[in-house]
Amino acid sequence: MGSSEAAGYVNEDGNITGWLNELAFAPIDYNPSAPADEWSGDIGCGVQYLTSRPCSGLRLPLGSRSTNRSPCR
Numbered sequence: 001m002g003s004s005e006a007a008g009y010v011n012e013d014g015n016i017t018g019w020l021n022e023l024a025f026a027p028i029d030y031n032p033s034a035p036a037d038e039w040s041g042d043i044g045c046g047v048q049y050l051t052s053r054p055c056s057g058l059r060l061p062l063g064s065r066s067t068n069r070s071p072c073r
Contacts, residue, residue, distance in 0.1 A: 005050050024051070 008020040025037065029044030037045045 005046055 004022060004024040006020045007023050009017045011017055024045060024047040025040055025042055026046045027042070027044045028046045028049060031044065034044035035048045036043045037047060
């Protein structure tokens with residue numbers, strides 16, 4: 001699915017409806033020193049916190065020596 005995030009609705013049976021919204025650039029951190037997105041330049045975007053990107057950033061500081069390119073392994 002990529003390094004983004006989406007949101008949508010489910011019906012009364014718990015099934016996803018046909019309407020999903022892209023939320024990668026939705027602001028969630030309003031701190032002026034929040035990280036900037038390298039593509040849009042916007043700060044505090046959801047993509048910086050709620051996707052595989054933050055997991056990838058923690059991989060090496062947590063001691064992973066994996067050469068697998070998957071961000072969360």
